[in-house]
Amino acid sequence: xxxxxxxxxxxxxxxxxxxxxxxxxxxxxxxxxxxxxxxxxxxxxxxxxxxxxxxxxxxxxxxxxxxxxxxxxxxxxxxxxxxxxxxxxxxxxxxxxxxxxxxxxxxxxxxxxxxxxxxxxxxxxxxxxxxxxxxxxxxxxxxxxxxxxxxxxxxxxxxxxxxxxxxxxxxxxxxxxxxxxxxxxxxxxxxxxxxxxxxxxxxxxxxxxxxxxxxxx
Numbered sequence: 001x002x003x004x005x006x007x008x009x010x011x012x013x014x015x016x017x018x019x020x021x022x023x024x025x026x027x028x029x030x031x032x033x034x035x036x037x038x039x040x041x042x043x044x045x046x047x048x049x050x051x052x053x054x055x056x057x058x059x060x061x062x063x064x065x066x067x068x069x070x071x072x073x074x075x076x077x078x079x080x081x082x083x084x085x086x087x088x089x090x091x092x093x094x095x096x097x098x099x100x101x102x103x104x105x106x107x108x109x110x111x112x113x114x115x116x117x118x119x120x121x122x123x124x125x126x127x128x129x130x131x132x133x134x135x136x137x138x139x140x141x142x143x144x145x146x147x148x149x150x151x152x153x154x155x156x157x158x159x160x161x162x163x164x165x166x167x168x169x170x171x172x173x174x175x176x177x178x179x180x181x182x183x184x185x186x187x188x189x190x191x192x193x194x195x196x197x198x199x200x201x202x203x204x205x206x207x208x209x210x211x212x213x214x215x216x217x
Contacts, residue, residue, distance in 0.1 A: 042075045051114035103165045
């Protein structure tokens, strides 16, 4: 056990006992065991700093009897110091993905959300990341539609950049989805129109001469 962690927890308990906050209890094996479990789990969370360890500590603290409210409060406060940085890391990753929407940033935001994080927080954070992913996919759809409509090399290449980005996703479903749009881009016919002369320009039209095409445009 870390000396710093041990000092923090035992120091808080000693201070409360000295000021009379702790009511003497008829010690039982059950209460002793519950306190020890909560103490050890909190220490583990402070040392490991993982969501799994935090969850374990939360469960052990919740099992403490109500008359150990001083311990519940102190242990919970210590566990919060580990939980907070995890939340900050998630929020920062999501903000980065919102500001610079690339598949890599989206994947980083997904990974910032621990698998062990449950309930409201996980649902809220996951929904925020899903929204960013859907926004990127909407950009892909519009870019591919524009490439099909314009039929120019520039439009196709612009769409390919977005499609290639989504193709780097770790999700097979997303890769398969992006592959569909990659195939659509492959099917776009790009016409090379070589203009040889601009004959006239006015406010309504432009008349040009160009090399003969190999097929109808």
